[in-house]
Amino acid sequence: METDAMSLLRAKIQDVFNEPGCEKNRGKDAKARKEGCSKPLTPGAAAGGCAFDGAKIVLQPITDVAHLIHAPLACEGNSWDNRGAASSGPALWRTSFTTDLTELDVVMGQGERKLFKAILEIKEAYGPPAIFVYPTCVTALIGDDIEAVCKRAAEKYGLAVVPVNAPGFVGSKNLGNKLAGEALLEHVIGTIEPDDAGPYxxxxxxxxxxxxxxxxxxxxxxxxxxxxxxxxxxxxxxxxxxxxxxxxxxxxxxxxxxxxxxxxxxxxxxxxxxxxxxxxxxxxxxxxxxxxxxxxxxxxxxxxxxxxxxxxxxxxxxxxxxLAAYQPRLAGKRVLLNTGGVKSWSVVHALMEIGIEIVGTSVKKSTVEDKARIKQMLNDDNHIFEQMAPRELYAMLSERKADILLSGGRTQFVALKAKTPWLDINQERQHPYAGYDGMVELVRQIDIAIHNPIWAQVREPAPWDCQPTVREERPLTRSETLTLHAVQEFAGTTANDFGECRGKPIVRILPQTKAAAVNPLKSSQPLGAALAFLGVYGAMPLFHGSQGCTSFALVLLVRHFKEAIQLQTTAMDEVATILGGPDHLEEAILNLKARIKPTLIGVCTTALVETRGDDCAGDIANIRLKRTKELAGTEVVLANTPDFDGAIEEGWAKAVTAMIEGITRSGEQARQSKKIVILPGWNLTVADIEHLREMVESFGLKPVILPDVSGSLDGTVPDRWVTTTYGGTSVKDIRELGTAERCIVIGEHMRRPAEVLQGMTGVSYVLFRSLTGLRDADRFVSLLSTVSGAAAPSGVRRQRSQLQDALLDGHFHFGGKKIAIAAEPDQLYQLASFFIGMGSEIAAAVTTAAKSKIVEEVPAQSVQIGDLGDLEALGAGADLLVTHSHGRQSAQRLGIPLMRVGFPIFDRLGAQHKLTILYQGTRDLIFEVANIFQANGRAPTPEALDPLRKRETPDELRPSPLARH
Ligand code: SF4
Missing domain, CATH: 3.40.50.12380 (Nitrogenase MoFe cofactor biosynthesis protein NifE, C-terminal)
Structure with missing residues (x-):
């Protein structure tokens, strides 16, 4: 039997259906009007929101009200916090309240009592001016008398308690919108008399x-x-x-x-x-x-x-x-609009004004006048549709060659799966589009979406779908080996070295001019060399200098890796500094040999001995000659790494070069067809190197990675105390590098060791400047396929597809964002290329040295050779700072989020386990950055959006006290 509340509701619904203000209704006869506008639902077909949803959408943005849903959990639990309305003050509307009825509540008829109690709890805890109570299907069905409970609670607690009677089953979201209006009319509007009413x-x-x-x-x-x-x-x-x-x-x-x-x-x-x-x-x-x-x-x-x-x-x-500024970029672009209605006419008009072509528009909720205007403007009925199933929309995108779909979130994935740009202009949109400035913002966002570089990437065929052409250049003469690039053409690219960006404007390199470095960006060269030696099994890096240099480097390495780091010093004291260091060096080497029996002692010089002009190479040669017997089984190599030159990158490369020169057997040797040498740059993490190895092995190849920090700094717990590194490349493997079929080099700074290896053994190399990004990963996979003769395994194909999906999902967060990066040259190139590839802008690029030729290839207008002070000065106004942990103070001062990369990262765990290369690493980077942006998204405020204020006081960036003069 129908309850009183239900029969009242039915009468109200009839009244709403009869609405004479609705122009659709005006065209209907009395009988059709009574039936309302909602089409009967088809069981089994996808349905839109219910009446409860519609009522809540309309009322929830009332910001100081508590919205209480009287229902089992699903109605509210599955729908709260999903709308993008903004408040300039109270935030109570964002707190979700539900009576969360249980089976027992329903069976025992305890719903009304629970509701009454919930109203009291909310009043006491939050003190709102009103509580809106929404019954839903279950509470309407069991006949809870919401009106009566609200009335009693209002009387008892002296507060407005408003029943919003729109249970889901009575109809569509649209009906719910109207029932919400009825609730305001009945219970809210006109209940308070203002004392300041005026004529405007x-x-x-x-x-x-x-x-x-x-x-x-x-x-x-x-x-x-x-x-x-x-x-x-x-x-x-x-x-x-x-x-x-x-x-x-x-x-x-x-x-x-x-x-x-x-x-x-x-x-x-x-x-x-x-x-x-x-x-x-x-x-x-x-x-x-x-x-x-x-x-x-x-x-x-x-x-x-x-x-x-x-x-x-x-x-x-x-x-x-x-808008005229966008005309050249957008004229002739083709837009498909599926907006749900109210915006159709005005948006169509404005877009056409700047030369955008409308290839189709929905007119589902447009007024009769708007439809007529659209028809007249588009001059073709074909371009107008009421509504469209996703499959048809998908087909329309390609048939009409649309450059972008403007629609609501429901059809987002129709566009993205069709690899077509998409912009949300409905409920969940991220940008404000109202008014004059809003229209400009809409066009700006269309521009950003259409021109995001990810579209070219996701539309490219996978490497396994095209036949790679491989041309191998064997050196004709010995001298030509120095510039040999073994594989030049893959999947249509003709870049000499993979990752090269052709035809781009020349980068301005701004030299260091300050006398005082402010907040240094770089870590020292010997530290880089020590890090490389730590990637060798049984190794002990030895700093040749005073103990302080070693101690600082050790502390930094420990803070970054959170590991026991093996690092020793020749401990030059005052006497040794004056008289010379060979004795200290010899003593240190012999002590280490006797005490811990390392397979390798990697000597890294410091500024002290280099300034003294010590002939360290000669000293080590003498020691080895003199102490041949004692040093049997231990290699001693030297990297000349004065602190006053270079940074980690140079130190790392010098150590690798020293190991090849000092340990690898010279001369052409019988090649093992599956053996590949990999020389990774220092900026590859432990996770990167592990991933690289797995990828190479999945093609049936046998990689020898030098250095291999994934074996020694991978955060495992040995079951005994080990005095040297306990993982990494073996000395034997370093000795046998010449038997490899090919060498793969990652990072420009690794060119020198690769050239030395090639010069000594004839093993040719292929250099990848970066392995981050879809294209570079594709090229790497192509190379592995070519070298191994094997097809890409299914796991690799799946990873590529996942990256494509991440590019589609993630690019919205990158488009138009300004990024300020400070990193060593190769990492700067890697990250700047990644961000540019996602549609961001490089607002500031700072690096440690101008020597590396990769600096000229960084996709930025200029690169400052400098420090974190420069980053802070140049990065003001950016959306994201990207550098190591020392950048956190700059980020704080500027109020900009920081993405931690490189070395050192001491205020976060797991830096070494972060993947940054190939399909998976690029995917992870996309997610990391997108999540940083989402976590730091600033809520819009009236002051920030005020168009008139912005015109009067354009944002002027105050010069930083750290700016160079
Ligand atoms: S249809 Fe009914 S039960 Fe389902 S969400 Fe809407 S109100 Fe809740």
Missing amino acids: DINILGEFNLSGEFWLVKPLLDRLGIRVRASIPGDARYFDIACAHRARAAMVVCSTALINLARKMEQRWGIPFFEGSFYGISATSEALRQMSQLLVKKGADPEILGRTEVLIAEEEAIAWKR
């Missing part, structure tokens, strides 16, 4: 303030002296809505949602209204015009009409001028 008061109905976009419009109204009495619901307060009946006029923004409310307010309180839109330039102007005209009709001074025209003329001129 208006209501805005159906404006949700998504991404704060109403704040792009409100300053225009303020300038005209128009006061928004109540904005329903965007950024609304309960008090304002309760006083809304004293406004002189109203604008209905989303006519289908709250038209009933507007009409009934006109009927009850004589508030005239018009339907308008803030999307598009002419639509915004028209809305301002109509607003002023209605106010004048209701008694406002007619001089407002003239002021309105002046404002419109000024704002239109500014907007069109700004």
